[in-house]
Amino acid sequence: MADDNNNIRQPLLKNHRYHENCPGCKVDQDKQMQQGLPVKQLLNVWMVTLCTALPVSCLFPFLYFMVRDFGIAKTEADVSSYAGYVGSSYMFARALTSFPWGMFADRYGRKRVIIMGLVAVVVFNTLFGLSTSFFMAVSTRFLLGFLNGSLGPIKAYAIELFREEHQALGLSTVSSAWGIALIIGPALGGYLAQPVEKYPNIFPKGSLFDKFPYFLPCLMISIFALAVLVACIWLPETLHNHKISNEINEDAEAIEKEITKNSVGKNENLLLNWPLMSSIIVYCLFSLHDMAYTEVFSLWAVSPQKLGGLNYSTDDVGNVFSISGFTLLLYQIFLYPAVQKICGPVRLAHVSAAISIPLLQIYPFIALLPGFTMDLFLTIASVLMLCLSTTVVTGLFIQQNKAVEQHQRGAANGIAMTAMSISKAVGPAGGGALLAWSQKRLNASFLPGTHMVFFVLNMIEALGVVMMFML
Incomplete structure (x- = not known):
């Protein structure tokens, strides 16, 4: 039925009368004239998504130390639990508002929601870096998630901005920017947190960054978001501000009636x-897994070896994330487009999800390797997990946005973001609590220490794989 609808829409576009003052019609006209790869549009989507996603992950390398400095945890093992609450507050808030933001985008436009989200990043991400208490950290993260509802509309935007042959690449740009942000963000957090200790020649004792040791990475992200916010003034709007014209010829009207008849089930509910x-x-399920994995990996890496951690510094975590992010960028540019053309984005997502299960299971054993060998294999595994995860998410994005028409696409992505945000809210809190629990059972006879953490993550991944093959 989807193919039939696509065939019907082509003549409808040819007969459609473009409205002079309609931004959606202007975008449709530009799409008809597009030749080659729409690099400018891809860059717009990539930059906005990156700004939206960077604050989600920048705190992971230093969150353990930030919560420890607050002095709220009674034991060292409890730090991971409190860190999970800070990480979850953003996603919990976003779960409350994603659907309303999606409906707002369907009514008033994608661009307005994107701009409001960037303003929220500039303000509340900056305030988070200035947090001096556990309550302030949780509150600023909550408000950031509550007011930043742009990720759902961005996915709708990526479908509407490109021609049919480039829509998979557009959604791949969203998922890759999200994946890269989950890497660049922790890298920035790892390199720039506690700058007075790391770069004493640049940041002297007694300076602003000595009083607020975790402010610098948040400030850098907020400055970048401010620059993108200014650039969004020229961002085109894709939503149409009119109903179907009465001047469409009779054949086009008959075509529209056919589309309505075939889509009535979608439009009702x-x-x-x-x-x-x-x-x-x-x-x-995959969002829950990915967020829990990111939280667990970062906390596990910086945990002391006596608790089963790797005793990494924030710089070490930043190195792993930087290499992974750069490799993902190369993968998305050079490898993913060619492979998805051969087997299709959905089937590629199925294969990637299945491969990630045995890969994740070897993590605890990688930690047993000595020195450089451990660093090398851990980085390779991190790179592969990121590429596979991004491929899976891209396939699911395509399925979601192809299942609805434009006038419901913002609301549909809002539902997806609400459900995903609930999952990702559970992810950090659950991952942090699970890691804290596992670090208290290092001598257990069944799956001791971090073996239990990665086993549980794998069970979630396996359930997602089974359900994906049932779609």
């Missing part, structure tokens, strides 16, 4: 759209 809802359920 998104919750009854099974292709949409099933892909969202699977998306939630």
Whole structure:
């Protein structure tokens, strides 16, 4: 049925009368004239997504030390639990507002929601870096998530901004920017946190960054977001501000009636759209896994060896994330487009999800390797996990956005973001608590220490793989 609808829409576009003052019509006209790869549009989507996602992950390398400095944890093992609460507050808040932001985007436009989200990043990400208490850290993260509802509309935007042949690449740009942000963010947090200790020649004792040792990475991200916010003044709007014209010829009217008849089930209730809802359920499982994995990896890496950690510094974590992010960028540019053309983005997502299970299971054994060998294999595993995860998310994005028409796409992505945010809110808190618990059972006879953490993560991943093959 989807192919039939696509065939019907082509003549409809040819007969459609473009409205002079409609931004959506202007974008449609530009799409008809597009030749070659739409680099400018891809860059716009990439930069906005990057700004939206960077604050999600920049805190992971230094969160353990930040919470420890607050002095709220009674024992060293409890630090991971409190760190999980800070990480979860953002996602919990976003779960509350993603659907309303999606509806707002359907009514008033994608651009307005994107701009409001960037303003929230500039203000509340900066305030988070200035946190002096556990309550302030949780509150600023909550407000950041509550007011930043742009990620769902960005996915709708990526579908509407590109021609049919480039839509998979557009959504891949969203997922790759998100994945790279989950790497660049921790890298910035790792390199720039506690600058007075790391770079005493540049940041002297008694300076602002001595009083607020975790402010610098947040400040850098906020400055970048401010620059992108200014650039968004020229961002095109894709939403149409009119109904179908009465001047469309009779043949086009008949075509529109056919589309309406074939799509009536979708238009009535998104919750009854099974292709949409099933892909969202699977998306939630992988989101839960990815967020818990990112939290666990960062906390596990900086934990002391006596608790089963790697005793990495924030710089060491930053190195791993930087290499992974750069490799993901190369993968998205050179390898992913060619492979997805051969086997399709959805089938590629299935294969990637299945491969990630045995890869994740070897993490505790990599930690047993000596010195440089451990660093090398851990970095390789991190690179592969990131590329596989991004491929899976891209396939699910495509399924979700193909399941609805434009006038419901913002709301549909809002539902997906709400469900995903709930999953990702559980992820850091659950991952942090699970790691803290595992570090208290180092001598257990069944899956001691971090073996239990990665086993649980693998069970979530396996459930997602099974459900994905049932779609």
